[in-house]
Amino acid sequence: MSRVPIDEAGRLESLNRLDLLGSAPEERFDRITRLARRLLGTPAAVIALVGVDRVWLKSALGLAPREVSRPGTHFERALGSRRPYTHSGSEPDPLGMRSFAGKSLAEPAGHRVGVLAVMDPDLREFGEDDLELLVDLAAVAERELGRSAFDRMLDEYRGHAAWAQSVMDNVAEALVTIDQEGRIRSVNRAGVAMFRRPVGALIGSTVPQMLAPEDQDELDRILRQHLAAPAESFSVHREVTALGGDGTRFPVEIDLGGTWITEDETMLVAVIRDITERKSAEARLVDALQKQERAIEDLDRISKAKSYFVSLVGHEFRTALTGIQGFSELLAEQDFDPEEVKEFAREIHNEGKRLTRMISEMLDLERMESGRMQLNYSELDLNRVVAEVADRFQATTQQHWMLLDLDAHLPKVEGDADKLTQVVANLVSNAIKYSPHGGDVLIKTGSRDGEVWLSIADHGLGLPPEALDTIFERYARHESKDRESIGGTGLGLPLVRQIVEMHGGRVRAESEQGKGSTFTFSIPIQRRE
Amino acid sequence: MTATIVVADDDATIRRLMGVFLRTLGYRGVVVEDGIQALAAVAEEVPDLVISDVHMPNLGGLELTRRLREDPRLARVPILLFSASVSQGEDSVWQGAGADGFIAKPPTLAVLREKLSRLLEKRQP
Structure with a gap:
């Protein structure tokens, strides 16, 4: 009989890993103990597992107890x-028992963990x-023990694999592993959902193939570079545009790193x-900032514009007041002949009217802008409005010629006669005012698509060009060297726009510097509620 | 001898007013619409004084002043600038242009009388 020192600790660890102690008969x-009993002709046969101080009988034929105390037993020997x-x-x-024959049983790692024994009273x-x-029978029993160890390892492996899969599947990011050829080896659930492609289409393809064409080359280059030098650990961060299986494009960030598996x-x-969320939040922020700016x-x-307007109105008011104050001072100070007295009084009266007009323009605009002015609708002939205004202005100038090209079949429109007269008058007045060297003023009318239009x-x-954007804004009277001398409150065009828009119409300006301007407005034939 | 004064202003009412003002004060007024016309007037006859509005089409008062100052024939002619814009009344503006004084609109007879007589007296050798 040879006795070999036993690594008791390693042995017990292996025994525990088999997970057979105290388990039900199998x-x-x-089958092995039955064979042993029959072949060796003993009444009892057992497969015993030897623990620290107890012996468990995993299979026991011809014996009642399931476990016995270890010290001093034949099992121990x-x-x-x-x-x-x-x-x-x-x-x-x-x-x-008076007779005992036993053979120790080793598990796959070589640790002896039990005994196959036959016994006879x-x-x-x-x-x-x-x-x-x-x-021979012990060898069969050892194989069964080995199978237990293998099952146990397989269970553990499956557990690890399930755990790893569950970790991968429960992260919000797409986790993609890439093999040495650059092909996708695995992808988690988030990746499948993100790229909206079946797993089968993802596995074996490459990460660059999941990206928008413009981003493919760079990532391909990075992948190749790091696959070619696998020993270097690295970490790369890129923001690129991904391409979903349904053709959608969406922004992603990719963190790419290397992980060793084996030596080579x-x-x-x-x-x-x-x-996407972060990008749109960023975009919203930028948008909000721009809006604020x-x-x-x-x-x-x-x-x-307001302070400009104040100084402008001051200038215009003082100019009008100069006539009023000056002529009245003359009348008070000196004697003039009756004709001159009359003439001065007329001057005072005209300048007074000019002031009144400026004030009412300001007030009109104020009331229109605050919605406190109602239009006084009636059916009117825009051609007649044009003819009246043109006559009135022709009488004030010899340098300008009013040319009319009016549509003889122009439908009557529903509108406020006084206000539309004011619109035409303001536009004609501007045309004259901003043609200091004289010339033609061409006024046309026509109708189209349920609207009548008028151009001057x-x-x-x-x-x-830059002035065309703001010309209809209040106080935005356009100043330039050649125009600075031309008087005006800057309220004429804002008033025009207000009145036209109150009628449900539109007004626009076209112009070429040095060549003249054309103002066109259109209003619906039938009043729109 | 009656002093001749050229007045340039683009506003018709103010031109008429200044005509009567100057006549009342005993001066001969030559009234024009802008700086170009003013240059034509002084080329024809060297006046005793020029009154010019600042804002006028074609040629404004500041530029007119500069041009007059460049002409040695006219260098000694006093120039009064004239404006309804308060900002133009700042000394640096009219002095910078080379003018001799500034009158704010609306002017009174008294102010005009005082400024004109002072500038015309100073001019006498």
């Missing part, structure tokens, strides 16, 4: 030997044949995050 072990162990004695052991001898049979194989891991610019512009064209100073 047919695969019972059999365990100590690689070779079969036998004992025969007239004194029965605690199990009532009577005295008997075990021959060489018996022991050979016992060794590298797996790359890409973590891909959909940043524009609002500040608008305020600034309005404030500048002059050959005056014209407007630069």
Whole structure:
């Protein structure tokens, strides 16, 4: 009998890993003990697992107990030997046996964890044949133990794999592993959802193939570079545009890193995050900032325009007041002949009217803008309005010629006669005012698509393109060197726009600097509620 | 001898008013509409004084003043600038242009009388 020192700690760890202690009987072990009992002709056969201080009988035929105390048993002695162990004695052991033949059982790692034994309450001898049979059967039992160990490992592996899969599937980011050829080896659930492509289409393709064409080359280059030098650990961050299986484009950020698997194989891991939300939040922020900037610019512009307006109105009022104050002072100071007195009184009266007109323009605009003015609708002939206004202005100038090209079949429109007269008068007045060297003023009318239109064209100073945007805004009277001398409150065109828009119409200006301007407005034939 | 004064202003009412003002004060007024016409008038006859509105089409008062100052024949002719814009009344503006004084609109007879007589006296050798 050879006794070999046993690594008790390693042995017990292996025994525990088998997870067989205290487990229910299993047919695969019972089959072996049945064979042993029949082949060796003993009443009892067991497969015993030897613990720290107890022995569990995993399979026991011809014996009642499921476990016994370990110290001093034949199981303990059999365990100590690689070779079969036998004992025969007239004194029965605690199990009532006088004859015992056992062979230690090793698990796959080599640790002896149990014993296959046959026992007899009577005295008997075990021959060489018996022991050979016992060794063969022990080998079968060891294979079963090995299967337990393998099942256990497989369970553990499956557990790890399920755990890893569950971790991968429960992260919000797409996790993609890439093999040495640059092909996608695995992708988690988030990745499948993000790219809106079946797993089968993702596995085996490449990450660049999931991106918008303009971003493919760069990522392809990065992947190649790091696959070619796998030993270097790296981390790359890129924001690119991804391409969903349904053709949608969306912004993603990719974190790419290298992970060792074995000595000569590298797996790359890409973590891909959909940043649509963040991008749109960023865009909203930028948008809000721009809006704020524009609002500040608008305020600034309005404030500048307002102070400009104040000085302009001051200038216009003082000019009108100069006539009133000057002529009245003359009348008070000196004697003039009756004709002159009359003339001065007329001057005072005209300048007074000019002031009145400026004030009422300001008030009109104020009331219209605050919605406190109602239109006084009637059916009117725009051609007649044009003819009256043209006559009135022709009488004030010899340098300008009013040319009319009016549509003889112009439908009558519903509108406020006084206000539309004011619109035409303001436009004609502007045409004359901004043609300081004289020339034609061409007024045309016509109808189209349920609207009538009117255009007034002059050959005056014209407007630069940038002025066309603001010309209808209040206080935005356009100043330039050649125009600065021309008086006006800057309220004429804002009034025109207000009145036209109150009629449900539109007004626009076209101009070429130095060549003249054309103002066109259109209003619906039938009043719109 | 009656002093001749050229007045340039684009506003017809103000031109008529200034005509009567100057006549009342005992001056001969030559009234024109803008700086170009003023240049034509002074080319024809060197006046004793020029009154010019600042804002006028074609040629404004500031530029007119500069041009008059460049002409040695006219260098000694006093120039009064004339404006309804308060900002133009700042000394630096009219002095910078080379004018001799400024009158705010609306002017009174008294102010005009005082300024004109002072400038015309100073001019006498």
